Amino acid sequence: MANAEIGPESGQQPVYADHTGHPQQSMGVLTLGALGVVYGDIGTSPIYAFREALIASASGQVASREDILGVLSLIIWALTIIVTIKYIMFVLRADNKGEGGTLSLMALARSSFKSRPASILIIGMLGASLFYGDAVITPAISVLSAVEGLKTVTPSFDPYVVPITIVILVGLFAVQRFGTGNVGIVFGPITLVWFLAIGASGLGHIFDDPTILYAVNPYYIIGFLTHQPDVAFVTIGAIFLAVTGAEALYADLGHFGRKPIVLAWLSVVFPCLLLNYVGQGAYVLSHQGDIGHPFFEMNRGWALIPMVGLATCATVIASQAVISGAFSLTRQAVQLNLLPRLNILHTSETQSGQIYMPRVNFLLAVVVLLLVIGFEESSDLAAAYGISVTGNMLMTTLLLFVVMTRIWKMPLWLAGGLTAVFAFIDIGFFSSNIVKVLDGGWASLAVAFTVLLVMWTWVRGSRYLFDKTRKNEIPLEVLVDSLSRKPPQIVSGTAVFLTSDPQSAPTALMHSLKHYKVLHEQNVVLSVVTAPTPTVAKGERVKIEQINDLFMRVSMTFGYMEQPNIPKALAICRKQGWKFDIMTTSFFLSRRALKASANSGMPMWQDKLFISLARTAADATEYFQIPTGRVVEVGTQVTI
Structure with a gap:
């Protein structure tokens, strides 16, 4: 870390622990919860996905029978292959001690290599960056598309669509500070009603033209792709809107476990989605291919206004799930030292996963509102949507190959064949979306590039800073031997020196000896290690090594899903024989003032960016939850 001499680069092997398991709740409760959190994003895709794909395939606002059957067949098989199979x-199944998500998969894949290759780290960083692109597009397009349903009620609502969307989004981001625990109770039931409603709506219109069921035959995909390859190529990008949100299945694995997520998909989500898409297809066929807005139009009458209201609730829930996912991913990135320390507020006394990150929430809100104001219509935002999601899925496929071959020990021919199929589909979707860069795709790419640049700068700068300070430090054993032969004045109490390199003498210790010329009767060199696992068992949290009567080395290991709490971890030390009194213990931290240098190995602009990031990092005392009255900070100046 930059502001304090603390970080995961300790040079010691982390201690791992078994996953503690998910809360003991009934399968029904967990499945209902998974509906509300996991499937909110993909569940709102029918509002715009089928319509956008038809518009892309048709010339004008009228689609041919071949276009309708081809588009619907593509959606059916995309949901089957990408979501159900992949x-x-x-x-x-590629869970990291019960946790999922891009960074969890990256940590799992890297753990299979002794050298921890940088290529795996880069793939993980790319996937995480692209997720943030998805995290800002999802609330914007979901809420905007739902509110646009008001125009179906009466065109006079048209001028108010964007203002109403902004009000809803501002309210959504404003309530994040209160946590999702209370509102989360109603997420599942509302989403269940939503899926049953869209399923029933689609089922009721299949009989408008039952020949729409021919779309189950993949023959229509071949005909659609070969008839007009150039048009089909662009249409595939819109087809992908139907499977956006598939990454949420994996990202929220740690919240519910695999079985509830699978059960919810197979019993409710998949059937209802298929019924609605098929119903939309039959509706358009029965209206001579007139595209319009089939999702809302096939609910004209008494059901229209309730469906618009339900769609708005569903899109807010979908947006909430993505925002919570962004908080969780950011915490993982901080713990894995991919981002500087950020303030993390826990909004639940019982669920550690319910967190609020003020800075992340503010940045997401600003970008989302700018997207709504700038694009104004969900059709325009649709072009910006697919690139980040398809890119993220491709990164997942690459990391999955590593897990299949190195951890699952799957035969190379089988793992390679599966990866080839998944990658072929991912690359096809990504290629069809990348051509939309000038039409709006630049927005998600700009967000992803910004996050990737910040991550890469922090990782690179932290490495240069670590190497630079290590060169100027002396080995801890050398200092201990020197002090044993010629000890300074000994004072009572315990001094804890936090450091990222337990093999070297901490800078704070050296400055304390230089200025105070005293040594405490008990000195602890403490390092905090982040394990590539979500959690670490309390019995394996602390490792103590007694160097001599005056010095000991302590290593504390936390999972990347845990919030480091040094005082609580110190209490574990009593069981291992270290008796201490917190009221006579002082914590020494080194606060570094960084200066840019032309000889750092990084461009000057990246030097300055790294220094800016370091200055905005959360205070180490607060982050590690150390009592402020027991902290002594020693300032140093470092040129990088």
Whole structure:
């Protein structure tokens, strides 16, 4: 870390622990919860996905029978292959001690290599960066598309669509500080009602033209792709809107476990989505291919206004799930030292996963509102949506190959064949979306590039800073031997020196000896290690090494899903024989003032960016939850 001499680069092997398991709740409760959190995003796709795909395939506002059957067949098989086969059957099994998500998969894949290759780290960083692109597009397009349903009620609502969307989004981000625990109770039931409603709506219109069921035959995909390859290529990008949110299945694995997520998909989500898409297709066929807005139009009459209201609730829930996912991913990134320390507020006394990050929430809100104001219509935002999601899925496929071959020990021919199929589909979707860069795709790419640049700068700068300070430090054993032969004045109490390198003498210790010329009767060199696992058992949290009568080395290991709490971890030390009194213990931290240098190995602009990031990092005392009255900070100046 930059502001304090603390970080995961300790040079020691982390201690791992078994996953503690998910809360003991009934399968029904967990499945209902998974509906509300996991499937909110993909569940709102029918509002715009089928319509956007038809518009992309048709010339004008009228689609041919071949276009309708081809588009619907593509959606059906995309949901089957990408979600049901790839994610349900394979990706969900790649859990890291029960946790999922891009960074969890990256940590799992890297743990299979002794050298921890940088290529795996880069793939993980790319996937995480692209997720943030998705995190800002999802609330904007979901809420905007739902509110646009008001125009179906009466065109006079048109001028008010964007203002109403902004009000809803501002309210959504404003309530984040109160946590999702209370509102989360109603997420599942509302989403269940939503899926049953869209399923019933689609089922009621299948009989408008039952020949729409021919779309189950993949023959229509071949005909659609070969008839007009150039049009089909662009249409595939819109087809992908139907599977956006598939990454949420994996990202929220740690909240519910695999079985509830699989059960919710197979019993409710998948059937209801298929019924609605097929119903939309039959509705458009029965209206001579007139595209319009089939999702809302096939609910004209008494059901229209309730459906618009329900769609708005569903999109807010979908947005909430993505925002919570962004908080969780950011915490993982901080713990894995991919981002500087950020303030994390826990909004639940019982659920550690319910957190609020003020800075992240503010940045997400600003970008989302700018997107709504700038694009104004969900159709325009749709072009910006697919790139980040498809890119993220491709990164997941690459990391999954590493897990399949190195951890699952799957035969190379089988793992390679599966990866080839998944990658072929991912690359196809990504290629069809990348052509939309000038039409709006630049927005998600700009967000992803910004996050990737910040991550890479922090990782690179932290490494240079670590190497630079290590060169100027002396080995701890050398200092201990020197002090044993010629000890300074000994004072009572315990001094804890936090450091990222337990093999070297901490800078705070050296400055304390230089200025105070005293040594405490008990000196602890403490390092905090982040394990590539979500959690670490309390019995394996602390490792103590007695160097001599005056010095001991302590290593504390936390999972990347845990909030480091040094005082609580110190209490564990009593069981290992270290008797201490917190009221006579002082914590020494080194606060570094960084200065840019032309010889750092990084460009000057990246030097300055790293220094800016370091200055905005959360205070180490607060982050590690150390009592402020027991902290002594020693300032140093470092040129990087």
